[in-house]
Amino acid sequence: MGVVKFKTSGRGIPMIPRTGKIRVIHQDAEFGFPEDQLDAIEQDWNNGMDFLELAEKEGRTQKEILFALMELAEEDRIKRPMGYIY
Numbered sequence: 001m002g003v004v005k006f007k008t009s010g011r012g013i014p015m016i017p018r019t020g021k022i023r024v025i026h027q028d029a030e031f032g033f034p035e036d037q038l039d040a041i042e043q044d045w046n047n048g049m050d051f052l053e054l055a056e057k058e059g060r061t062q063k064e065i066l067f068a069l070m071e072l073a074e075e076d077r078i079k080r081p082m083g084y085i086y
Helices: 035-046 051-058 062-074
Strands: 003-005 015-017
Touching: 035 051, 035 062, 051 062
Parallel strands: none
Antiparallel strands: 003 015
């Protein structure tokens, strides 16, 4: 029985047993962000910009903005809570 390996943050490599169909999610998202775009997302979010406005302004999908905000939250760079986005 084989396993599927995924690159992670370095805390370990999760192994998913090949027990059936495996689905890789968010294949349509672009997870690369220029630093200056992340800085702009951080500043706009902290200044109260609406989530949908932010996606439109930055030319990114809502999903990509959500992942950027999660990354910024993990780095303690955002001040507003994200719990009410959806």
